[in-house]
Amino acid sequence: MARSESYQCDVCGNQKNDSELWWMAWVDCFEGISPNEDQPLIKLTRWQPRQAHEEGVKHLCGARCAGTLLDRWMSGQHENPDAHCESL
Numbered sequence: 190m191a192r193s194e195s196y197q198c199d200v201c202g203n204q205k206n207d208s209e210l211w212w213m214a215w216v217d218c219f220e221g222i223s224p225n226e227d228q229p230l231i232k233l234t235r236w237q238p239r240q241a242h243e244e245g246v247k248h249l250c251g252a253r254c255a256g257t258l259l260d261r262w263m264s265g266q267h268e269n270p271d272a273h274c275e276s277l
Contacts, residue, residue, distance in 0.1 A: 199247040200254035211236040212249040214258055218274035227274040231262050 196205040205211055212233060219230040233255060240246060249255045266272065 194242065196241060196248045198250040198254050200249060200257045203250045205248065205250065209250070212251070212255050213237065213241060214247045214249060214255065215243075215245045216262070220274075225273065229266065229272055229274060231259065233259075 196211070197203065198205070198211075213236060214231055214233045216229050217232050219228050221227050233249075241248065247258060249258060
């Protein structure tokens, strides 16, 4: 039996249809020379069904919501410019 999953945009709440091109984003770590130079980074890619259910993946219905997510993430980084990867 096939597994049916439904997804909502993590920004606006739109429900994903199978025919729509969506995006995924997640926070990763940009590794510096030493751990105190590590810093969080955000990654964005086209929708991949196998990775869409992974922990920490944000589901995005389009460019506007991707931009909103990026803006929110950047604001959080601005508030805590010394954040390192272990604080993710």
